[in-house]
Structures are given as C-alpha cells and as structure tokens.
Amino acid sequence: MRITSALAAAAVLALSAACGSGGSTGATGGGTASEAPAEPVKLNFLSLAWQKESIEANKALVDEWNKNNPTIQVTYVQGSWDNVNDQLVTQFEGGGAPDVIHNDSPALSGFATRGYLLDLKDKLPAELKSDIPQPAWDTVTFGAEGGVYGVPFLQESQVIIANKKLLDAAKVRVPTADNPWTWDEFAEVSKKLTKDGAFGVAWPMKSPVNKTLNLALNFNGTFFQTGADGKSTVKVGPEEKEVLQRIYNQIHVDKSADPKTLGMGTADPLPGFYKGEYAMLPVGVYLRQQVAEQAPEGFEWVTLPPLKGTSSNQGAVSQTLSVSADSKNPDEALKFISFFLNGPNQARLAKGDWLLPTSQKAATDPSITGAENGWDVATASVKNLVVAPFLKVNGYDEWKSKVATPVLQEYYAGKISLDDAAKRLVEEGNKVLERY
Amino acid sequence: MTATATRPVRTASRGPSPASRQRRELLVLMLPALVPVVLFSVGPLLYGIALAFTDARAGRNVEYGFNGLDNFTRLMGDGAFWQAMVTGLIWAVSVTVLTFLFGLGLALLLNENLRFRGFARVLAVVPWAMPPVVIGLMWRMVYHADAGILNGILGTDIDWLADFTFVLPAIILMGVWSGMPQTTVVLLAGLQNVPAELYEAGKIDGAGSWQRFRNITLPQLKPVIVAITSLDFVWNFNQFSLIWVLTQGGPGGRTTLPMVFAYQEAFRYGRFGSAAAFGVVIMIVVLAILGVYLWRQMREANA
Incomplete structure (x- = not known):
C-alpha cells in the first residue's frame, strides 16, 4: 500500500x-x-x-x-x-x-x-x-x-570572560591571542583563584553538548566518524575524553569550579560572577554584551582568548x-x-x-x-574556528537530546564515571544514529 | 424492532410504531451532536491509528507506506520509551493520589460551617481558572534557583528544576496544586449530597467523628471518588503543557512524560508514524489500567 x-x-x-x-x-x-x-x-x-x-x-x-x-x-x-x-x-x-x-x-x-x-x-x-x-x-x-x-x-567562538581584579590579585599571566593559556595552565590558574569561598571558574552546563563538542576539538576530539555511505557512528576515544575529563576534574577533583553553576544556563551565573563568587566564565563571545551592560559600576572584566590543547581549534x-x-x-x-x-x-x-x-x-x-x-x-578567535564535525551528522539533534545531554549532565554532576559516559554515548548513540 | 415483532397487528394497520419513529427522530436530533464528534474525535483517532502502522515522517512530498508492526517493535526496544512510561506512571499515580487526599481534606474542611466559608470556597477554585502555561511560569518562579520563593523560605540553594533527584517531586507538587480545585469541588458536591439523617442516626448510635467518616462519608462518596480519581488519572497521564513550560522533559529526560516523548518524536525528530504508534500504546495502557480499576470497584460495589 x-x-x-x-x-x-x-x-x-x-x-x-x-x-x-x-x-x-x-x-x-x-x-x-x-x-x-x-x-x-x-x-x-x-x-x-x-x-x-x-x-x-x-x-x-x-x-x-x-x-x-x-x-x-x-x-x-x-x-x-x-x-x-x-x-x-x-x-x-x-x-x-x-x-x-x-x-x-x-x-x-x-x-x-x-x-x-x-x-x-x-x-x-x-x-x-x-x-x-x-x-x-x-x-x-x-x-x-x-x-x-x-x-x-x-x-x-568560546572565550573566557574573567574578573580583572581577581586575576590581577592572583598575579597570573594574562594570555594573549598569540600566546593563549593551555588547558593545564587554565587548571592551574583556576586553582590559584579558588580561595576565600570563591571559585576559580563556573561551568554553566545546562546545555552541555554543543559546548563540550566544540571545545573537544582543542584535542582533536571529533566524536563522530562518517563512513563512505554517509552513515555516521559515535566515537569516544582518548581525544574525545580529554576535555570531558578536564572539566570534570575542575569540578570534582581540583574543586576549582563552582558545582552550583552546573545546572545553569549560559547567562545564569552572571549575578554570581559580578559578586566575585567565581573569577572566570568560559562562555560564548556574545555574553560580553550582558556583562558590558549589566555589570555593576566599577566591575572590571577582560575577555581572554580561547584555550589551547593540541591546537586552539574550535567547532x-x-x-x-x-x-x-x-x-x-x-x-x-x-x-x-x-x-x-x-x-x-x-x-x-x-x-x-x-x-x-x-x-x-x-x-x-x-x-x-x-x-x-x-x-x-x-x-581574533575567528581564525581558530573550523567546521564542527557534528554539523554533518544526520540525527545529531536526536543523539544530542536523547543521549548526549543526559549523559553529559550526569557525568559532570559526578553521577557516572567517564568510561560509563563514553560507553553510553557510543552504544545508545549508535542505536539512535542507526535510524537515519 | 422488538416493538414490531411483538405487536405485528398494530404495525400493519398504523404504519411504523411510535417507538421506532421516536428512535428515528432521536437519531435525527442527535445528528448535529454526532457530526462534530465523528469529524473531530473519531476521524482523527482512526487516522492516528492508521498512521501508527506506517513509516510516516516529516519531509517535503514524502511518500510513505504500510510497515506493519515495525513502529511498535522499535518502541519496545527503545529505552527512552520505557523511561517515559515509568516516569508517566510515577507522575500520574502520585499526582492523582495526592490530589485526592488533599482535595478530600480541603473538601471536608469547606463542608464545615466555618466563617468566611463562601470566600474560602472561591479561593480554593482559583488555580482552576489559570491556564496551564501561566501555572507553569508561576511555578518556574517558585523553583528558581536564585530568585525563587522556595529557596527563600527554606534557606536552601537548590536548583529544583535542574536537580536529578528533586525535579520529579517538584513537578508532582505543582501537579497536585493545579489539580486540586477540580477534585475539591467535585468531592465537595458529593459531600453535600450525603443525607444529614445518616449522620444524625450515627450520632445517636454513638459513632465518633472518625467512625462517621469511615462508615458514612466514605461509602456514600465512593461513586464520586471513583469517578474523579479515574478522570484525574487519565488527565495526569496525558499531561503535557505544564511540564513543557516548566522543564521541557529535562534534566536528562527525568521529566519526560509520555506525551512529551510523543511530542518530541513527532515534532522534533519528525517521525509521525512512530509517534502515532506511541499514542496507540498510551491509549491501550490507559484503557487497561482504567478497565481493571473500574472493574474492581464495580465488583466491590456489587458484592
């Protein structure tokens, strides 16, 4: 019929x-x-x-x-x-x-x-x-x-908006577009900035997927491989795990990231940022607008260039x-x-x-x-932008909302291990992608 | 038909019997009511059921065809589907039970001879007058992590709607709040129908208030209770708008009720056939649960 x-x-x-x-x-x-x-x-x-x-x-x-x-x-x-x-x-x-x-x-x-x-x-x-x-x-x-x-x-592009006074007080090196922070340096700085009840960094991860995947390219983590027939499968290997692990460590190991901000949308941590509860916000460039317009009188802030892994590439x-x-x-x-x-x-x-x-x-x-x-x-960060591999993946949207969002949220919240997360991203993910 | 068979003589002499003519008139009179029902309820229902057996999907000039039970077998193997069903059952049962308990308490209170009773009754109905979207927005403010009233009162610092543990209880509370007025009003109407003589007789026989409640109020209210809880259950199981406004099924699918799942399947991933199949499954589940529930209640009533 x-x-x-x-x-x-x-x-x-x-x-x-x-x-x-x-x-x-x-x-x-x-x-x-x-x-x-x-x-x-x-x-x-x-x-x-x-x-x-x-x-x-x-x-x-x-x-x-x-x-x-x-x-x-x-x-x-x-x-x-x-x-x-x-x-x-x-x-x-x-x-x-x-x-x-x-x-x-x-x-x-x-x-x-x-x-x-x-x-x-x-x-x-x-x-x-x-x-x-x-x-x-x-x-x-x-x-x-x-x-x-x-x-x-x-x-x-993803940059870091930072509280200038706190940075100056901690006497850290201010990165430039030609000489950006590496992820290791970023972790060190975050630890340095974590003191007196304040945290070094806030990761608002209500919608963690695009952000994670775009940053994963710093370590060449593509998350997908597309075959000759146009069908894609998920891959989570050592390259993909780098950024996942590093963000996780900031929250749960170094305790330099404020766990309260995990459930927040991108703009939600701003009030806490103005109050100095955390010194740095890794966010999209557009958030500068809100900071520029809403920040209280006398609040000094800087935009720091994207971090560097094996490269500064971003999706x-x-x-x-x-x-x-x-x-x-x-x-x-x-x-x-x-x-x-x-x-x-x-x-x-x-x-x-x-x-x-x-x-x-x-x-x-x-x-x-x-x-x-x-x-x-x-x-200047435009030069780091490359095509995000997931753009070409048919069924990415379903993978993102059905599999990746819950898995990454649970992982960052410390409810599952990295290996479990990787396994679910791949196994449940491939099941979703099979239908496309 | 029976009329013609039993009274053949009169039919022959005087044409169609009054009874059968009456029936025909009845049909003609019902037609205006039946047409919209067929057009807007039965028609879409049948279309939906037919769609469940096809691979219909979103797309421009898509051709689709019959694919048997594919949609159903695939749903059975989909973990997200089972999660949605379980979440839906937890939500529907807890909201229905809690709504009933609180509603009954409130109805009993409002049935007493209190001061400002009329005013209190009006207040109790207020949530009913609010559209689900407004209710959702209102509760979003209650649960807001920074500016919410709840954190303000409790002195906590919890993002209720983003927390994996708290989100389901949080939306259940909202569901109870929004479902209470209807339940209360129906139960109150039922309470007012309980004859006062029964209570007087109970009092004379020395029954305390708890005994009067157990042995007079509850049995007398039973038909009303069965009706309102069944309706509430169906209504809650099929709830969509409240949840959509509040959480959109998140975080991590923790509040993906069956209808939210169906909506996403159809309008987000564009699989109309699969979503229709899901609708059929929900219909069967609701009918089955209701059937068992009503059947047991009837059996008890008859026993």
Whole structure:
C-alpha cells in the first residue's frame, strides 16, 4: 500500500508552490513587474534576534530595505531560539513557513535532508559568495551533491570572560591571542583563584553538548566518524575524553569550579560572577554584551582568548539565513538576503548580537575590532574556528537530546564515571544514529 | 424492532410504531451532536491509528507506506520509551493520589460551617481558572534557583528544576496544586449530597467523628471518588503543557512524560508514524489500567 503524502494541506501547498514557481521562473523580474505593478511581492522574514540591540539592528535593516524596494516588501516576524525548530517543522508540514528563515547551522542538516530548504548553490550572487570564506560555507553545505542550504553570517567562538581584579590579585599571566593559556595552565590558574569561598571558574552546563563538542576539538576530539555511505557512528576515544575529563576534574577533583553553576544556563551565573563568587566564565563571545551592560559600576572584566590543547581549534557554529523550499518568491528572498548580509550590514548585525561576522569586509570594520569590550580578542578567535564535525551528522539533534545531554549532565554532576559516559554515548548513540 | 415483532397487528394497520419513529427522530436530533464528534474525535483517532502502522515522517512530498508492526517493535526496544512510561506512571499515580487526599481534606474542611466559608470556597477554585502555561511560569518562579520563593523560605540553594533527584517531586507538587480545585469541588458536591439523617442516626448510635467518616462519608462518596480519581488519572497521564513550560522533559529526560516523548518524536525528530504508534500504546495502557480499576470497584460495589 503506497500513500502519497496524506497531509492535504501539504499537498495543496506543494501544488500551489509548483504553480507559483512555474509562473515566475519563466520571466523573473520582468514577469512579476508586468503582471501587477501595484502589487508588491511580500516576504516573511523569521528573525530570532533576542538581544535588544540585535532586534533593533534587524528591524532597522528591514525598514531600510522596505523603503528602498517598494516592489519587495519584507515583514519582520519575531521568533525565538527556544522553540524555533518545533515551530518550523509544524509550519513546513502545514504550509505557511516564512520565506526567509533565521536559524543556526546544526539545525539545517535535518531540514535540508527533509527537503524543506531551498538549495542556494547556483543562486548565490558572486559578491556574497566571495565575501564569506569557504570554511563558513562548509558549515551549511550538506548532502552528496553539496547543496548549500543557508547563508552563514554570525559565528560564535568560546572565550573566557574573567574578573580583572581577581586575576590581577592572583598575579597570573594574562594570555594573549598569540600566546593563549593551555588547558593545564587554565587548571592551574583556576586553582590559584579558588580561595576565600570563591571559585576559580563556573561551568554553566545546562546545555552541555554543543559546548563540550566544540571545545573537544582543542584535542582533536571529533566524536563522530562518517563512513563512505554517509552513515555516521559515535566515537569516544582518548581525544574525545580529554576535555570531558578536564572539566570534570575542575569540578570534582581540583574543586576549582563552582558545582552550583552546573545546572545553569549560559547567562545564569552572571549575578554570581559580578559578586566575585567565581573569577572566570568560559562562555560564548556574545555574553560580553550582558556583562558590558549589566555589570555593576566599577566591575572590571577582560575577555581572554580561547584555550589551547593540541591546537586552539574550535567547532564553528554559524547563524544562518535560509529560504523555504515552498517560498513562492525565492529569487526575491535571496535578493533580500544578499542585501541583509552584505559587509556593512553584517558588521551592524555582529555588533548588535556581539558575535563574529563571516563577511571578510565586515571583519575589518573598526567598530568590531577595537580593544573595547574585548572585541579584539573575540575577532581574533575567528581564525581558530573550523567546521564542527557534528554539523554533518544526520540525527545529531536526536543523539544530542536523547543521549548526549543526559549523559553529559550526569557525568559532570559526578553521577557516572567517564568510561560509563563514553560507553553510553557510543552504544545508545549508535542505536539512535542507526535510524537515519 | 422488538416493538414490531411483538405487536405485528398494530404495525400493519398504523404504519411504523411510535417507538421506532421516536428512535428515528432521536437519531435525527442527535445528528448535529454526532457530526462534530465523528469529524473531530473519531476521524482523527482512526487516522492516528492508521498512521501508527506506517513509516510516516516529516519531509517535503514524502511518500510513505504500510510497515506493519515495525513502529511498535522499535518502541519496545527503545529505552527512552520505557523511561517515559515509568516516569508517566510515577507522575500520574502520585499526582492523582495526592490530589485526592488533599482535595478530600480541603473538601471536608469547606463542608464545615466555618466563617468566611463562601470566600474560602472561591479561593480554593482559583488555580482552576489559570491556564496551564501561566501555572507553569508561576511555578518556574517558585523553583528558581536564585530568585525563587522556595529557596527563600527554606534557606536552601537548590536548583529544583535542574536537580536529578528533586525535579520529579517538584513537578508532582505543582501537579497536585493545579489539580486540586477540580477534585475539591467535585468531592465537595458529593459531600453535600450525603443525607444529614445518616449522620444524625450515627450520632445517636454513638459513632465518633472518625467512625462517621469511615462508615458514612466514605461509602456514600465512593461513586464520586471513583469517578474523579479515574478522570484525574487519565488527565495526569496525558499531561503535557505544564511540564513543557516548566522543564521541557529535562534534566536528562527525568521529566519526560509520555506525551512529551510523543511530542518530541513527532515534532522534533519528525517521525509521525512512530509517534502515532506511541499514542496507540498510551491509549491501550490507559484503557487497561482504567478497565481493571473500574472493574474492581464495580465488583466491590456489587458484592
């Protein structure tokens, strides 16, 4: 018994999309204009901006576009990182997905496999393509044909935000981008800073997986191996165990990390950090924004460059803009994206979100390269970003939430041993990945 | 039918009997009520059951087909599935039992001739008026690690919703709180239906208040108790929104109730067939547990 996609709505939508694209590809530009000049093309743009400055930057760019392009009107739709993927699945299935979709690269692989996203490979304007370096494009390239399913624009690297007074008092060497701390040195410093009831470091590990996996590349821990047939399996060997063990030791052996912060989300330890309860926070670069704006008067802080294992490599995850496969106006959508992500605009977005732009032009913008608020350190860390191996793993999301999140949470909480954790990550993980 | 058979003469002479005509009229009258039931309940239910035997999954223009019992066998071998069922049972049983005990206590209290009784009754119903999402958000503030009321009162420093040990008790407490008004109101209504003469007779015979409660109140309330606990159990076993707002099934799957699991299976991993199969399993489990429970209660009532 064969049933073709039974969801009536999806079928209707697919039909209408087929008609729509059939009509407009014949005469792009000219066709749409002559049909109804009074009727502008309407695009929905789902944005996940959440920091105040970032929302302002996004909305300002949309307004600017709408003013200059009366024939292509973009509506800003506010989304949230918390539930965007659930929302998108529902919208893709039921119809009515936004034309331009803001998301991040780990989510794209699944959506691309299911055919929800438009392959932009042959549609990208040369200027946009050359402005963004190939490693960034690699984070959004999936499948045997090497389809490009989004335009990467903001990248996050892991740095260390530290309390300057405590660092100075402990007289530790302040690392530079050229001469960063090694993990050993970091452990030593953390121990030194642990005194008078204060801890050296806080590891907020409510969502431990991406963070752990990105840092694991410091010791070349890839966590996955992908065979020739595109199937991936989990591997947790000595390289993968390095970072796991080191973080664990800080919490349970050296006792230089505050165990209370383990269950916290990334931004939750900030109040304790301001009070001096812990001296260092290994976090994403974007958290600088909150520190810069919320820290109490007289609180001095510095951004320290990423740590070094056998290398300083970190997994790169980028925020992306994609076009829905069902969009009736993909070409217009791409035009909007090209405008939205050109060099100067990316600099504005990066500044608004306190992240690192992929655009090479934007990266030279003086507003995000100065020493103020650690921008110089943050921008310098771009050179350490490599494609995170898990981006290419089909089923990574399920492995992450069903297996890796509970296992890593339990491991860091000291409930299971490293060998148990490794065993479960591999065995239960491979069972999950088998189905993809 | 029976009417026509037993009274053939009258049928022949006067057309359809009043009884069968009445039945037809009844059907016509019920139609407006039946159509939405078939359209919105029976239809989706059958569609869901059919889906459980296919490999339906999320995707654009996906073709899917019959795959027999694959979904079910795979579920049986999935550790996360069993964990969700166990968590679901622990949650549903504890919430139902605790809600009943507290609800009964509150109902007995509100049935007494207290001052401000009317006001107190209104207060007891307040949680009922709150949507689950609001309840969830409210309790998130109660349990907040830094700014929460609970840590403030107890002087502790526990992140209730992130702690592997405390998270289940914490959400059970919230479940009890949000389920109490309904149970209390139903039990209170039941209490008011117990004839006062029975208590008077008990008093004359010298029964103390505990004996009166055991031998008069409880037996008289029994039908109400059976009804409300069964309803509560089904309701709790299928709870989704409260948990979703509060923990999303975390930490580490400790609060993944059956419905949260089904939701993730369908909308996160896009396996509609498997999620539908899970729905069927839940339906069977709930029906089985309820069946045994109701059957025992009926047998006791008849004995």
